[in-house]
Amino acid sequence: MEYADIAERVGEARAAGAPLSIRGGGSKEFIGRTPQGEAFDVSSCRGIVDYDPSELVISARCGTPLTELEALLAEHGQMLPFEAPVYAPDATIGGAVAAGLSGPRRPWTGSLRDFVLGAVCVDGRGELLRFGGRVMKNVAGYDLSRVMVGALGTLGVITEVSFKVLPAPRVERTRVFEFDEARAIEFLASAGVTPVPLSASCHLDGELYVRLSGSESGVRAGEEVLGGERVEQDDDLWRSLRNQTHPFFAGKLPTWRLSVPPAAPPLGLSGACLTEWGGALRWIRGDHDWEALQATLSTVGGTSTLFRNGDRGGEVFPAPDAVTRRLYTRLKESFDPDRILNPGRLYGDL
Amino acid sequence: MATFAPDTRIRSALAPGAIVDRLIPVVGEDHVLHRPEQLAPYECDGLSAYRSVPLAVVLPGSVEEVCEVMRVCSENGVPVVARGAGTGLSGGALPYEHGILLVLSRFNRILSIDPDNRLAVVQPGVRNLAISEAVSNLGLYYAPDPSSQIACSIGGNVAENAGGVHCLKYGLTVHNILALKVVTVDGELIEVGGPRLDSPGYDLLALMTGSEGLLGVVVEVTVRLLPKPASARALLASFDDVESAGRAVADIISAGVLPAGLEMMDNPSIRATEDFVHAGYPVDAAAILICELDGTAEEVDDQIVQVRDVLAKAGAAQVRLSNDEAERIRFWSGRKNAFPAVGRISPDYYCIDGTIPRRALGSILSEISRLSEEYGLAVANVFHAGDGNLHPLILYDANKPGEFERTETLGGRILEACVAAGGTITGEHGVGVEKINQMCVLFGDAELEQFHRVKAAFDPEGLLNPGKAVPTLARCAEFNAMHVHGGQVPFPDIERF
Structure with missing residues (x-):
């Protein structure tokens, strides 16, 4: 599956007014509210795009399994420091970014979000967008690749991510x-x-x-x-x-x-x-x-x-205050005006 | 002097006198400056080549006052540019002539320090270095350390996502703050993040950081504090050619070492700084590397052995280790004073802020040297080598007609070369007014349109810092067309049919 295929599918869904439930390895279906919409499996969009150990950067397509990425890094004595959960062997990097979860090392070396350098994604209009980059420091434009982290796919279908990596401890x-x-x-x-x-x-x-x-x-x-x-x-x-x-x-x-x-x-x-x-x-x-x-x-x-567990049909994240809620709604609409992407997954009304 | 023509045609709906009259009851007469001699000091920031006089300078003293100023301005369509210490290098705090300048220098207090949770709550006008000084006795510090840290304010650091020489290991501002209080364009106060490691919902903390004052006004910052490393030592290595120094950087990283700082300077920078601060740099070297290692004393000792070995294999002519804290600081003194040092050998200098993948270092330095000859302007290079962030300093004389314009064009060409090498146009200084045209090279129309939609989500009327950071599509169309007409067709040596 190519990025253009993903863009096309989102465009069709928008034209048909039929929301999509984006799915990678499916290991985090339980995160957020109950998925709604037609399942859209992007796990076949996979593979390492770029990795040069001396750059401390790795870029991979969304469907690449975390375990595959981590095994490659380990061969070169490096790691993704944030220890994202791997609930099943086919958990993907796209899903990891969408969920934004970090593991035991997080307080000392940083969160998944901290290590995202750039992302390619498809917005709710079916438009392919590239934010950030593959370099360590980059303050050009709003930091929209990090905004994808933890958004549970409600702002875009993540198709590619670049991470900063670190040497693994001996x-x-x-x-x-x-x-x-x-x-x-x-x-x-x-x-x-x-x-x-x-x-x-x-x-x-x-x-x-x-x-x-x-x-x-x-x-x-x-x-x-x-x-x-x-x-x-x-x-x-x-x-x-x-x-x-x-x-x-x-x-x-x-x-x-x-x-x-x-x-x-x-x-x-x-x-x-x-x-x-x-x-x-x-x-x-x-x-x-x-x-x-x-x-x-x-x-x-x-x-x-x-x-x-518990009631996944109700809200699972605490309600933001009124002003923040308004900003969330406008931000969502700026990416996905017709609410095609994972509607209701993060909050019932988004 | 350069002029900046903002894309927007936003004008205040109120006459200048009426704006002053409306704001005096909010912040008091002493805190609304409007006479020409009062406005003059605020006409530029650290990018002094660009100047503009605002309708008024407003200095609120409380969060409530900021909210009220924003309410008055948004109700009357008055543009607002926020300013901290005004040390920014991209013109982010350049005033807008049809709007007010909102100066946050009275927000200069550290509100609380919480060593158990390793955080401090500070007002945006607090200087970067003042935070580390205030918590030093607790064994803590605030990690991001831009070269201007003695003067720059934390609010400005947030707006620009400021970095420093320790970014490779400790990250930028976005990695070292936990929460913000932000006043929206409508004058409403929101809290973003919190005194904890994560918060549910969209990551507005990441979005606000580096947004260059286009999305809201930061009125409080919660920063993360780190324990000071037990030991920090620096190695100073000299090389007979720049390429070997570049390879040494890659080799250090490949060896599994994560230095606290890894800096490179080329010969013109070495000579200028050695004359200025006498740091003991070898003036005949083509390049030097400063590699700082920190951690527990044992860890640092291990890493010194490792890095010495890598440097020797990479062909370093000489390697020196700091024997004590005074020597470590002396090694750094040259690097930290590189900008003023270059300022001594040239009437003016212009600092560029591109980032590249490290593997492109050799080729980008050759390209800079070629462009330097093409434009007849000398360039000295200082370089955050560890994270690929270049600071070429273009030497020029503003009094010579046309030289600043040539300098700006050269700077733009260097940034475009960084983009071509897979890098970006700004690593830590921000886009501001300075790099607005290069945004057209870096991003396509689809991304720029999305940036404008995000801006509109926060600021529908476009009143906050108008015309900065994100170019309009019309501006880009014009810039890209001029680029070709100016005889600077990309790859001119390729035969065209």
Whole structure:
């Protein structure tokens, strides 16, 4: 599938007034609100477009599986630092960008959005647009490639993305501490102001796991500063957090994703809380009253998303204020005036 | 002096006197400047070749006042150009003669510092360096460090998505801010992002950053703070030819090292800076590289061994390691003073801001040298080599008739060569008025139309910073036609039928 084929299909859908539900590997169908419209599979638009390891840039078509891209980078000792979730082996980079999710390394090296350098996309008029580029620094024009990140395909069909990549750390090791939640948050806050090469954290059920990444000597020095016990076979833990295959995420109960200032104290919500990102990302399960949850979070500067399960026909992201909502609507209409692309996936009225 | 003819024909619906009368009750008489001698200091920003006098300069002192000023202006169709410290190099804060200049210099307070969450909430007029100074005792700093950091304001940094010498490892402004408070053109206040790592909804934080004052007025910024690295050391390597230096840059990256800074200077820049600050640069070298490594002391030691090895293999004539903090700062002093140093050897200089893929370094430097001869103007090159961001400095004399115009044309040609090499026309200075024509080379009509639609989504009447950053399609049609008529047909050596 070529970019022109995608543009043509969107043009036809617009002419027919028939909305499209854009689909890559289909591994993130559960993200956002229930998809509406005719399924439009773009996974056959795939392949690496450009990769020169000494440039620290890789460009690939939307349907390229994340695993394929990451395997190629690993051959050259490089990585996509944001550890986007791979819910199924055929998860694509287009889907990763549309969902905008980042994994355990995010607080220390940056989010998926931070590493997007450029994107090619098809807007709701069927027009092929190129934003950003394949260079590290580029401030020409509005940063519309980053605006695609997390927009759940409501602004354009992403056909190609260029990412900045980084050298992969030579060594990664994990330490474990027996801390309750409050102590873990305090510990991470104080570790966060010291130059220790942290690269992941997880607190659950009285145990805090911390990953260190870097050179052998740097990691060893970090281990001495932090203390705790070394954990062997730690890859499985971090993979299970990245892909939410950890037993904490099992079952059909609603999963809530809470984004908070990292040092926010324990929120005192019912049930277990799994804390990642040095305290900045907290997961809870079960039925919660949305308004009560949002009220609790707003006291600490946080926000909540109904991440998985629960009522996907209702809103799953908190409502923006009236002025922001108006800007969202106008922004959506600027890209997709007839609401052909993933209508209702992000908010019911977009 | 150059004149800038904005594409738009937006004029205030109010007479100048009436605008002043409407704004005095909002911000007070002392904070509305309208007499010629009061307006003169504001007629340009860091791109002083372009000058224009606004109808009035308004200096609000609170967010409420900004909202009210914007309400008055939008109700009466008065264009507004926001300005911070006015150090920008692309004319982004050049006043609009039919509108007001909204100066945010009174917003100069750091509102809160939160070490546990590693963030600070600051007003837009706070200087970039003042943030790092205020949190230094906590072991923290704010990473983006444009060369103008002693003077430039954080609000302007957001508007331009400013970078600096540490971007390769630590990113630009967009990577180092968490939240903004923005006043819309209608005078409404919105919060974008928050004191956390992500927020649901469209990423207006990314959209606002680098939007050059065309979408809203930033009135508060929440910045991310980082722990100061335990150790930072710099290597200074000299090369007998520029190509080897360029290869060394690629080799360092390929070796899996991510330097905190990786800068290159060519011989004219080396000579100019050595005369000025005596940094100890080898004046006979064709090029020098400064490679800074930071992290834990152990990590830095490992990387020094690795990079020394790479530099030797790449053919470095000499490699020196900073032995202490004073020497590291001395290595950097030349680079950080390169612009004023060049200012000493030439009556005027013009700084270009193109970005290229690093592999094109050798070819772009040859092209710049060829263009330099063609236009009869000397060029000194300083270069954020790590991230491919070139700053050729064109040496000229504004008092010689026609020389500035020739300089501008040469600058435009250099940027177009960057685009041809797969790069872009601005890495960190912004488009402003300066590179508006080169936007026509970089983007097609479809992308430019989308930019205008985004602008209209935020500012339907086009009152915010009119005519900047995004050219109209008509302007591009004219520019592209002139380009051919001027005898500068692309690839003139190709036979045409």
